[in-house]
Amino acid sequence: QEVVKIGFSGPLSGGAAQYGKNTLDGLKFAVDELNAENFQVGGKKVTFDVVALDDKYNPSETAINFQRLVQESKTPVVMCPHSGGGFAIQTSNDRLNALLLSYTSVPKITAMGNKHTMRIPPDFSAYVKPFVAYTMKRFGKNLAIAGADHEYAKEWTALVKPAWEAAGGKIVADNPMSYNRSTDFYSGVSKALAAKPDVMFIGGASEPTGLVAKQARDLGFKGGFIVMDQAKLNEMKPIVGSYAALEGAVGVLPVMEDNSANVKAWVARWMQKYPGREPGSEASLNYTAMRVTALAMQLAGTTSDATAIRAKLGEAIKKLPAAQNLANYDAIDANGGTSGDIRVAVVEGGKLKEVKLTELGK
Amino acid sequence: MLSLEGVSLAYGSFRALDGIGLHAAAGELVVLLGANGAGKSSIFLTASGLHKPASGSIRLDGEEIAGTRPAQIVARGLVQCPEGRKLFPQMTVLKNLMLGAYVHRRDGAGNRSRLEEVLALFPILAQKKNDPAGSLSGGQQQMVAIGRALMGRPRVLLLDEPSLGLAPLVVKQVFDVIHRINAAGTTVLLAEQNAHAALKIAHRAYVIERGRIVLEGTPETLMNNDAVRKAYIGA
Amino acid sequence: MPKWFEGWLGWALLAAAGVLFPFVAGNDYRLTVMTTACIFAIATLGLNLITGYTGQFNMAHAGFMAVGAYTLGILTVDHQVPFWIAFVAAGAVTALLGWPLGWLSLRLKGHYFSIFTMCVGVILFLVLEKWESVTHGTVGLMGIPGPAPIGPLRFETPVQLYYLVLAFLALGVWVMKRITGSLLGRTFIAIRNGDDLAEALGIPLMRNKLVAFLVSVLYAGWAGALYAAFVRFVGPDVAGSQNTFDMTMYMLVGGLGTVFGPLLGAIAVPWLTQSLQFLQEYRFVIFGPLLVALVIFLPHGVVGTWLAWRARRAAHASAASDPIAGPQATEVRGA
Amino acid sequence: MDVLLQQTLNALTLGGIYSLVALGLTLVYGILHVPNFAHGAFYMVGAFIALKLMGGWGVNYWLAMVGAAIVVALIAAVSERLVFHPLRKASGLHPMIAAIGLLLFLESGAQALWGADFLRMQTPYTGMVEFASLALPQQRLLIIVAAFALMLALHLFLTRTVTGSTIIAMAQNREGAALVGIDPDRVAIMTFAISGVLAAVAATLYAPINLVYPAMGDLVITKAFVIIILGGMGSVPGAIVGGLIIGFAESFGAFYISTDYKDIIAFVLLVVILSLRPQGIFVQGAR
């Protein structure tokens, strides 16, 4: 029997600690299942062991942690849930032959030619057009941008703006706010609303996003919301009060609200292990990534050669049982970027409804 | 009234007081003479409870007060006018004086009449009573400090070099005041470098050197002691 | 520690230990920790000049480190400036920015200076984060090239990078020793001990404080440039107050106002935090009280405490035996 | 017009909260000359305690506020004893670093105990008050009224009561205070406790329109520092006016200039004002 260590470097203390833990637990959940399954590589039973190090969201600490994981713990795979850390790891992971599982949507992470990277979240650009079409049709042509100002939100804003204008709409306010640092959105929201928008683009972490939506409703906003995928509608709900207050919001389908049998079964397993803790996409996506990686090891017949494992990721995605493919991955490109079918939801009549992306705005 | 027996004090490894024994009877005016660093202030601070003696006993009215908190010692009637004044510089002169009566804070009427007396002693303070104490000159501040101590209605008053930095005319006034306070029944312990003026109004005096009492006696005997004359009176 | 340890022999031994480290390190992880520690040690030495020697606690230090890092990053990534030219520019830009900011802050004293500089640090951080067209905002700068080769010397492997950083650290220590041991260093110390008195002695306060400030931010700027070249990525977080706090802690652990103290602290503390990794989120539950205890029980740091004790003993000894030809006090000259 | 009133309301809300936090900070600075970096952590703990009392035990909002005030006052008093009391004679840097140690401890302690997620505090005051054509959120009005009432109470306490003036006396001369019979240790503990109460009340007032999480004190505390340095460290009126200045600057600045740069406003304001007036707005004479 062989023990393979899986590395993790992410924020486990400080302001982003909960985020770090959520991603880590998704990884761990997959590992626990694998260990219970008599998982074999090359005919030998393999058990996994997660080595998690705290980097306080600080890339220089990530660099140190990565070295420590690879050199001292001999981890062939390191997962990192922030882009700065990902870039720090990419300076040496090719040389050290270690696979980076990068939980970030920043496109550059897969644009730098790194040979041992897998981007965990699937490409989000496909959401934008249907979201725009749906909200514009339902509420009107004026959009106020009031999203967060961190790197990921900026990427989103950069896609939403041209899409909205291309569809014949008008951007009446462009007013990003710091969702991570401050939690008083009164001025920002009132400024955005002063431009009388029909739709607001909002989004950052779920709870501040909820607060923004609530603030907008308090100030009399009656239109719809395009919710960036980082925020989950079900997590916004307790902040805003009810789904009714989120009427007309469109966003990704929360894991908890997904009615497909596979996801429901997975959620049930999760809730059994962590009672009272509802999983989000941080958990489900990282779970899937670990599953894919493990399968790729099996296909490559090695637990240590990252190059070989990376080469089998595409095949692993294809072969991954649907029950484990919660991210709905369908492919991985040459740079490690994943793509998949994304499930989305809208709030209509005070209820959350899953809709097919292709049918949105029709 | 106040008596110290075998009091020793150390600052770290430095022994500042070494078996000090002295006493002041009720109504007495006792002077402590000593060069810089002899330990006069250390005796006072220890008596007031700001420093804990390493050994020895300090009694006020026969009761042990060594190790008691400073606030309680003040409440029992032992009040000090410290070296370096230690005023509240941004508070008005009036507030400084009124805080002197902190331990009697429930006796408003008594404090007001006391304040009248103090302002009568130092008329300049009445003029400046609404100025921040820190804006006064050195001498004026010294008056505030003495006045503040008097507001505490001491039975035993410790005065640590009250004439330091004062103009000769004011020094004379200050000694007059001390004399009067004492005559009115307050026991006074006075540390001074200005031996000449101090001995004039004293009943008894001690000479301190390097943390020990080296001499004790009436003003006359000390005035006639050659060593004392040379060291503390000059010429 | 015997006496010779403070002389050049001690420093030579220390340098030798630095040079031999890669041979005992065993793996790149330890080298990475050590290299990062050395980079922060350079910045800490700078902070110590303005704080430990001149008595002005600059809380924007990490901000200046970030300025150096960003300058290098922006020039190399966005403008393809050769590495070493960008490296020199990093120092120049830091100093150029430090000049007006220092002048503005140094008119304040004590805690006012500290909190004012804390705000300057926050502003630097926010500007780095918001000025997207130049700094790339929250995304930060990626793909910063490593140090370019100088003649036959290449800086690609961790060992080579380590030696490069070590060389800069050695240079930094050497310059700092020179400054603190000189008349200039004494001038700084005089200002720390009492600026009224120093001014009455004819020492122009602003000019001297500004010199100390500029040298100190230069150390920060170059440390930042090395940081960028080593991590290959910079984001606004480099400017965060966390980094300033860390460096302050290094300085205090070793001992303020000595050269050896902050060096020791900056090298030793990261190893300590590394060894506490297993505590994960409970790390700071332990670390916080540890810091408090250190400050309460060892206020002069490890080196400071030892030096004070030794200076006193030496002074007593020389005063007793040979009042004329005693050695100079090492406290003033620094260790 | 509507907008102007809205922003004024928001400015008063922010200003009230900032002032309360800054007041505690300035009092402690006045007494111990410690820039207490852990003050933001007191604020955070206050919010958590109130939240847990309401959520876990179903305690009423106001009782929860009182409970939080008591607990944080205790924590602050214990911190004074264990951390700052031993350092009362140390130089400026040391208590500052110790405060950072305390901050790290409280923040990570809170996280270990309560987790790092964003939590939401529910209050009974979620409705709107219709006033003329304006809809004013109840909770915001509540914040403004409560904050200013508390400030007035504090002001009266400090200037009109003997116990209050002992705090000011202590701030100016510790030994002098001891010699008139004031117990310096008690006053130091009391001041810390008061600062804790102010922080906890501010947090409990603000939390319902906000989120509760371990790092919630970080930005508030840096702004509180800006405020007390603007107003002059140790100055009580300075903290109040400084808080309002920052509240107004942020609220109107964010609206009329840019929300993007909202958080810079306070700091830039400080730099500008101190460049013109190095001693702060309320302090006479040089520093």
Next chain:
Amino acid sequence: MLEVRHLTKRFGGNVAVNDVSTVIEGGKVNAIIGPNGAGKTTFFNLIAGVHPASEGSIVFEGRDITRLRTDQVARLGIARTFQATTLFDTATVLDNLIVGHRLRTRSGLLDVLLGTRRLKAEERLCREKARDALDFVGLGHIENRLAGDISQEERKRVAFALALATEPKLLLLDEPAGGVNPEETEGLADLIRKMVAHGLTVCLIEHKMDMIMRLADRILVLSYGEKIAEGTPAEVRANPAVIDAYLGSEHAVA
């Protein structure tokens, strides 16, 4: 040597120094006396450039120094002592003194980095000047003691030495004998005489009349910020205004 014309200093509404004109004569001991709060220390602070004057001018050796900064004034040759001397307690007395001569040196950061000969020479010079000053005040034997370990009177002398190391022409001493016993006061007075004998000009504030009357060549009397008398000790102590305002009958001419 130093001429003060119509000097006035106001703090808010409070006039600390009011239209004072006087001359400090070279090579003599000039004393300033006056009741508490008369403005003596403020007068020193004005000369030394600590506070800017509200009105009037100060001319030192023909040069207007009214608007100069403290360090510039010091460089022109005016040194002062403070009431409480802050020494660096964990360094030796000599090390404390070395910066005293710093204002006469030129070495800057560049000299330090390059290790120029000038720096070496100047460091040697500073050390020598410090030793000389220490010898002058009679403390040559304690140069290696830690400053924190020396006695009060020695600290006063070290403060003198520190001022002397700046090579001043004019020394401003604020209550140099405050809190020093009579025997030691005499020693300090001798030291002041010795400075004057070496060509220095001294201006001192003191409340110790015995000392002043014997030591001073000229006395300036301030009261409520105004000059009320000026002259030789004999003249001053016979002046009724001075007796009223300050001396009292005790020190008046017998």
